[in-house]
Each structure stands twice: as structure tokens, then as C-alpha cells.
Amino acid sequence: AQSVTQPDIHITVSEGASLELRCNYSYGATPYLFWYVQSPGQGLQLLLKYFSGDTLVQGIKGFEAEFKRSQSSFNLRKPSVHWSDAAEYFCAVAPSGGGADGLTFGKGTHLIIQP
């Protein structure tokens, strides 16, 4: 069965600093990989996804993520965070064949932005 690990429960970053959120997955093959963001009181919004091709993917709001097969990782990065980036971030995987299992989520990383 697939699984996702987000090692950091909370991360605090100063506004304007760079950000990296870690995500490791366990799956027999290369899965589809996603990052979602959940702002306070809101639903989940897709930031970016990877399913083939270039291992560096660009998303919305200035985020990017890099797929590293050798490390089974899909870390999310942003060069300069804004106060509005404070939110909960979820990494998720899905079987590359689609299928019924759907998305498996990590437990999330809570991002705090300090002035």
C-alpha cells in the first residue's frame, strides 16, 4: 500500500525567506504526486502535480516541487514566502494507473510565517 510521510508537523519561516517542505512516499512504482494547500477555514487547493516528464514542476502562487526518484521524495519549495502563505500543506500520492485507491495524504505540515 502506498504511504506518504511529511516529517515536519510545524515549520516557522520569516517573511521573505525561502521555504522547503519535505515529502517522502512509499510506493512500488512511480506514483502521481501532488501538493495541496489548505488555508484556515478553507477547502484544499491543488498547488502542483507531477506524473511524468520534467522532475521539476511549477505550480501556482510561486511554488515549485522536485521529484527525486532515488530518494522517493517530492519536496515543495518557494524562494520567498509571503504572509499569505501561512496555511496547512499536504503532500499526496495516487497510483500511476489511476484506479480506485484515489489519493493518499500525508498528515500535513503547518506553515507559520513570522514578520
Next chain:
Amino acid sequence: EAQVTQNPRYLITVTGKKLTVTCSQNMNHEYMSWYRQDPGLGLRQIYYSMNVEVTDKGDVPEGYKVSRKEKRNFPLILESPSPNQTSLYFCASSLVGRLAHGYTFGSGTRLTVV
């Protein structure tokens, strides 16, 4: 506007009183799913449906029922709610075979069972 609509957004109920949370999507998606979100546990899948009249259990189905009589609707039913079902619930939908494009999520239903 393409969207997944959940109702209600907030609900407080008492133990044992049957309730239904509705979910509707206007994108003609075959795949629909329910998740619950709890602090420190992330999102866990309750039930999913690959198409009309096709439903299956996710990771945490106990205490829940679903039905899929129409393509657009996927209600979540709690026959006898208990306090451990207090949670934030999300409905999501996708095209079958297009999970690479991710899900579209509803805005969530915050349920409190007292």
C-alpha cells in the same frame, strides 16, 4: 463554475441522531470520494465511488454509509453518530482514469457530535 458543493458547512448534532451530509458536483465526474480530516492524522478516505451504483470502502468506513444513485450526488450518511465522528469532512471528485489531474474538493463540513 465547476465546483463541488457540500452542505451544510457546519453541523452540531447529538449522539444517535441520524444525519446526512450532501455532496454535489457539476463537472460530470465519475469518481467521488469522502474524506475526514483530523488534527495530526491528515485526510483519511471514508468511502469512494467509481460511478453510479458503484461504491467501496476506504480506510475508515466504520459508522458511515454512502449512496450513488445519480452521477452528480454522493451523500454521506451517519446512521447513529458518535462523538468520535466529530471531524472536518471533505467531498472530492475526479474523472475516472484522470487522477493525475488531482481532485476537486468541496469546502468542507465541520461536524460536531455531542
